[in-house]
Amino acid sequence: xxxxxxxxxxxxxxxxxxxxxxxxxxxxxxxxxxxxxxxxxxxxxxxxxxxxxxxxxxxxxxxxxxxxxxxxxxxxxxxxxxxxxxxxxxxxxxxxxxxxxxxxxxxxxxxxxxxxxxxxxxxxxxxxxxxxxxxxxxxxxxxxxxxxxxxxxxxxxxxxxxxxxxxxxxxxxxxxxxxxxxxxxxxxxxxxxxxxxxxxxxxxxxxxxxxxxxxxxxxxxxxxxxxxxxxxxxxxxxxxxxxxxxxxxxxx
Amino acid sequence: xxxxxxxxxxxxxxxxxxxxxxxxxxxxxxxxxxxxxxxxxxxxxxxxxxxxxxxxxxxxxxxxxxxxxxxxxxxxxxxxxxxxxxxxxxxxxxxxxxxxxxxxxxxxxxxxxxxxxxxxxxxxxxxxxxxxxxxxxxxxxxxxxxxxxxxxxxxxxxxxxxxxxxxxxxxxxxxxxxxxxxxxxxxxxxxxxxxxxxxxxxxx
Numbered sequence: 001x002x003x004x005x006x007x008x009x010x011x012x013x014x015x016x017x018x019x020x021x022x023x024x025x026x027x028x029x030x031x032x033x034x035x036x037x038x039x040x041x042x043x044x045x046x047x048x049x050x051x052x053x054x055x056x057x058x059x060x061x062x063x064x065x066x067x068x069x070x071x072x073x074x075x076x077x078x079x080x081x082x083x084x085x086x087x088x089x090x091x092x093x094x095x096x097x098x099x100x101x102x103x104x105x106x107x108x109x110x111x112x113x114x115x116x117x118x119x120x121x122x123x124x125x126x127x128x129x130x131x132x133x134x135x136x137x138x139x140x141x142x143x144x145x146x147x148x149x150x151x152x153x154x155x156x157x158x159x160x161x162x163x164x165x166x167x168x169x170x171x172x173x174x175x176x177x178x179x180x181x182x183x184x185x186x187x188x189x190x191x192x193x194x195x196x197x198x199x200x201x202x203x204x205x206x207x208x209x210x211x212x213x214x215x216x217x218x219x220x221x222x223x224x225x226x227x228x229x230x231x232x233x234x235x236x237x238x239x240x241x242x243x244x245x246x247x248x249x250x251x252x
Numbered sequence: 253x254x255x256x257x258x259x260x261x262x263x264x265x266x267x268x269x270x271x272x273x274x275x276x277x278x279x280x281x282x283x284x285x286x287x288x289x290x291x292x293x294x295x296x297x298x299x300x301x302x303x304x305x306x307x308x309x310x311x312x313x314x315x316x317x318x319x320x321x322x323x324x325x326x327x328x329x330x331x332x333x334x335x336x337x338x339x340x341x342x343x344x345x346x347x348x349x350x351x352x353x354x355x356x357x358x359x360x361x362x363x364x365x366x367x368x369x370x371x372x373x374x375x376x377x378x379x380x381x382x383x384x385x386x387x388x389x390x391x392x393x394x395x396x397x398x399x400x401x402x403x404x405x406x407x408x409x410x411x412x413x414x415x416x417x418x419x420x421x422x423x424x425x426x427x428x429x430x431x432x433x434x435x436x437x438x439x440x441x442x443x444x445x446x447x448x449x450x451x452x453x454x455x456x
Contacts, residue, residue, distance in 0.1 A: 001416055002372065002374045002398075002417055003374060003395065005375065045375055070266065071269040071273075072273070074269070074442075075439060075440075075441050093263055093265075095265070098266070121298050121299050123298065123399045124298075195369055196369065197369060197373050197374070221369070221373075
């Protein structure tokens with residue numbers, strides 16, 4: 001049976017990994033290539049890179065780095081951040097990305113997902129949604145959580161999937177960074193509404209949180225993890241062993 | 253030298269990097285008359301069967317790949333490239349494939365429990381049905397990465413590996429010098445590299 005995936009997520013600015021990376025045994029913790037290798041060797045099922053660069057020069061550095069990672073790590077790579085046009089899809093796919101994640105770009109141009117899915121296939125297009133409760137309603141935010149779009153999240157995600165998005169990353173702003181566990185209520189609402197894989201993001205603080213996620217919501221396919229892994233307190237292998245011990249199918 | 257067939261369907265980046273990682277020389281080609289200079293060929297592909305088969309025909313690669321296979325040299329199809337090796341596909345209508353392995357390509361929906369997600373995306377375990385030269389470095393149960401909604405059926409004698417997803421799906425098939433992998437060896441970590449290394453060790 002298919003395994004639940006554990007996916008480390010790296011933020012990259014101007015070609016370097018930023019925020020909270022603190023490993024022993026790596027000579028350069030802000031080298032995306034070294035980190036990608038480390039995660040791949042320790043059992044990561046996939047990697048996500050977010051390009052948080054603003055400048056064109058930074059974007060070029062990012063694609064150079066992406067190419068170097070894709071030449072040395074042979075697991076699926078997803079790229080997000082600054083994807084607004086088909087040219088952006090093209091740029092990262094040519095440098096080794098397997099999937100492209102869109103967020104604000106799809107909100108600005110609602111035709112983007114459909115066009116990208118038609119050109120590159122559904123399997124290549126990931127809708128990433130930053131969602132927060134506003135007056136009890138799941139609401140989509142754009143621009144890294146700064147702009148309230150007023151869109152209702154389940155409706156929006158369902159529409160993106162209908163247009164051809166092949167996977168969903170659901171990032172709960174309410175639980176992000178709190179490290180108190182995934183947003184099970186929000187994840188349930190979304191995973192019940194779509195038939196494509198849903199990747200949980202935001203809130204992982206312990207190995208236990210992944211066990212709770214997959215035991216409570218068997219329809220969720222993968223868990224994204226950033227800070228919990230980057231500080232080296234917990235490894236991908238620790239998470240997977242705990243899941244296996246609880247009867248959750250993982251690749252070990 | 254291994255040839256990677258480029259017919260405008262899918263991304264060759266990872267495949268090229270994987271072969272370079274295992275020290276195998278390779279070149280990308282889209283020219284039918286060039287195929288014969290390679291020791292072995294890989295036919296990749298993502299997307300829809302009908303479009304891909306049309307592209308193979310319009311570029312002249314359809315006949316060239318069939319002629320190449322007839323020389324006895326190794327040919328491997330990956331993902332949609334594997335599906336193209338069969339006689340026909342029922343994806344959006346009925347389309348004729350290369351016919352190098354008997355069988356047809358049908359929706360996985362018919363063969364799995366209802367309610368499971370389609371496509372079948374992610375890491376799943378291989379279970380071997382015969383001794384295949386391309387899996388000789390692998391143990392039963394090793395994981396590989398899949399992304400697909402269709403699979404080969406009515407090809408019983410040719411199935412070399414299956415995977416379980418609420419039903420049994422064809423993961424790999426072969427006939428003599430022609431090999432097909434429904435999963436992506438170039439995205440399956442160390443296990444995938446072992447498969448590519450074994451394939452590249454085959455001589456025609």
